[in-house]
Ligand code: AMP
């Protein structure tokens with residue numbers, strides 16, 4: 330089977346083909362580092378991590394670039410309101426640079442806790458001001474821009490295909506334009522490419538440009554950096570669903586206006602995490618402004634393993650909304666603990682390096698190839714773990730083969746729960762060899778030796794199992 334992925338551009342599950350054989354150029358919109366990422370934001374990064382891990386599992390080489398938004402993201406999508414970064418700095422009485430560095434490092438720590446692979450390249454908006462200016466200049470030369478009192482704007486009526494990604498009805502938008510508008514904006518969808526610093530206030534972050542001192546618009550950074558590091562044509566561009574209508578639509582309008590080529594082949598978007606509320610139809614998006622704001626550290630303070638949250642996310646398809654409640658999270662705790670218990674039990678049967686179960690691995694691969702169907706991949710994992718016809722070592726080998734995608738740290742589960750030293754493992758193997766050679770005297774001697782060291786060995790149809798001995802043994 331071929332990998333098939335849902336493409337927001339076509340609204341269908343399409344066969345994935347790369348520009349360069351075997352290589353994927355992947356760009357994922359990164360965090361705006363003015364506050365903690367909440368677990369809703371993190372759900373999107375878990376989806377992107379699964380995408381990247383699945384691509385690697387399926388044999389692709391992935392070049393993954395992620396940005397860090399440390400300037401220019403205004404509170405409102407309509408190019409009004411304050412810069413989120415400057416707001417964060419005021420709130421905490423720190424410099425914008427300190428805020429950016431602090432929250433970026435927290436974000437990386439959270440990525441690590443969730444076992445999210447880091448991108449091959451991080452790029453910060455503030456390190457790429459020149460590239461953004463060049464992009465705006467190129468748009469200006471091609472006649473896509475106009476100047477207002479507060480900045481340089483993109484004239485969306487000049488880009489014939491504007492809004493294709495979001496299926497925007499431009500005429501409808503024009504007729505019923507009620508959204509908050511910057512004075513002089515020609516069309517409601519026009520957006521700022523470069524904003525001028527206010528005359529009466531010095532911004533903490535501002536730069537010279539051919540148009541005056543100011544700062545770049547948020548939609549230019551991803552465009553300029555992704556094109557710099559991945560090229561004029563890329564394979565996949567990702568983000569959360571809220572990015573479809575404005576941010577990604579405006580990225581396309583810039584890159585494709587400049588190059589005349591289709592920019593990203595696949596646009597992939599993760600659905601939102603919503604907060605469960607009283608009524609069944611009363612769910613609410615988790616957002617920083619609503620006060621419904623839970624971070625990964627909150628979960629840890631409540632006693633949850635961060636990887637339980639990873640499991641929780643994998644249990645829903647990335648294109649389905651996921652409702653967060655503590656009860657639902659407890660469901661993931663149970664499942665994750667059961668998995669851990671199985672792994673620990675299986676981990677004590679580590680004599681032979683067995684091959685993985687190809688039947689299960691094939692089913693697992695098929696689930697990934699079917700638009701990253703992780704709930705199905707997890708159910709394949711559980712059918713493996715529960716299959717009485719698969720031996721313990723084969724189960725372990727298969728779980729190990731699945732873990733590069735699942736990212737549950739299967740190896741660490743074994744190590745932390747049962748600190749088996751080399752000697753103990755060797756004794757288990759020697760006893761297994763003795764038993765197979767029907768040298769039961771020797772096998773019993775080794776069993777006694779293990780007991781003296783605090784381990785009980787039990788034989789099961791799946792192989793020997795090791796447990797810590799209780800005072801009664
Ligand atoms: P931000 O740091 O605000 O730019 O957001 C980071 C990422 O989180 C973006 O890809 C958003 O689309 C995504 N996002 C924001 N809110 C949620 C949510 N409640 N659930 C899932 N993803 C979200």
Ligand code: ZN
Nearest residue numbers: 358359551576
């Ligand atoms: Zn972006």
